[in-house]
Amino acid sequence: MEVVIVADREAAGALVADIVVSHVRPGAVLGLATGSSPLPAYRDLIRRRSEGSLSLAECRAFLLDEYVGLPRTHPESYHSVIRREFTDEAGLDRVDGPDGEAQDIPAEAARYEAAIAAAGGVDVQLLGIGTDGHLGFNEPGSSLASRTRVKTLTRQTRADNARFFDSADDVPRHVITQGLGTILDARHLVLIATGEGKAAAVTSAVEGPVSAFCPASILQLHPRATVVVDEAAAASLQLADYYREAWDNKPAWQRF
Template sequence: MKFICAKDYQEMSRKAASVIAAQVVLKPDSILGLATGSSPIGIYEQLVVWHRQGDLDFSQCSSFNLDEYRGLTADHDQSYHYFMHQHLFDAINIPAERIDLPDGAQMDAAAECARYDAAIAAAGGVDLQLLGMGLNGHIGFNEPDEVFSKGTHCVDLTTSTIEANKRFFASADDVPRQAYTMGVQTIMQARKILIIISGENKADIVREAFFGPITPQVPASILQLHPDVTVVADEAAFSKCRDLI
């Protein structure tokens, strides 16, 4: 693992965006695995700036997203389809036909998960996967469990995840109870992984995930086994493992 410490969220976002930008410049037809939530917004803002300045061209890129709420249509303002178009896709030149996310409106979970895994495989796999990490060590919607998940699957969201996401909805009652998510195995098959973490409230799980035992009770801990992982975090998130990095 490579650890990059940033002063704050803004610097973390710039440093992480630089990793993605380098990937696109060196391999213009990169397959990008993208994430949603509050953590990557600063990254996407920086990528848009560089694109508008003429420094980044996404015209040959393809993308797959980590997850999507089951039961939300693509035009729902809290769907991850909507989020990605709002924060990135509508502002860059990535072709629409090369954008793929799980289809939250598809209620046949087995069929949609199989379609998504087949699409990733047909594209040749993900070159660079962007991740965030939850307070319990979840990546995507892969929550603590008895085993590591494999392919794309439908998950029941935990109470803590619903609580964390309720700020995006009118109330906790409006948060969907299920989501489609790439499995841990799918994530681990990406050729490179970039994980971003910000805030003192993540300091305990950063130490546990990256310097503790590898266990499905802390899903992100499996990243210790990946050959090419870059962790970009701010000083607050790294505050409890400065002796280890």
């Protein structure tokens, strides 16, 4: 695992955008996350496209998760959010996500797993982290080998997401999410976390034990995982000085 500490949220977004660009080629498969964490990276990628230095037209993408029962037309469905915040302006047209309105959720989960496999797997998966350490919507207690399935959101996650709805009561209780085992199948995992509110979760994920109690700790098991954090999110890391030294002295040929 590589931990990179940068000055602030915008610097984190720029670095994550650099990593995504390093994977872009015809047929590349991008794994997209929603929420506030990846927004700076998405803005940077949109800027590059508007300047003519980047095209995602020959890429495709898969989403991590979707609310169960929320119509795709709802402004807070992840189908709508990712288009509004990223893919429409980025020129990325081929985007697949779990169907939260499916009548047969297990069948939809199996379809989604098969679709990712048929695409050749995900080349680079963007990730955020919840304040309780959840990854995707794999809440604490999730199996480390889990595949795409339905999950019940914790009270804390629904409270955290209430800012996107009129109230916490309006946040759906269930989601379809890629499992931790599904996420681990991606060839490069890139987690971005900023702000002091994520510091404890980042420390548990990066320096704590690998445990279902902190689902994001599975990044420690991946052969190519990059964690990009700003100074605030890195505040509790015991090895922060080493992470800075390793990044500052990284061989030029190694890149990402």
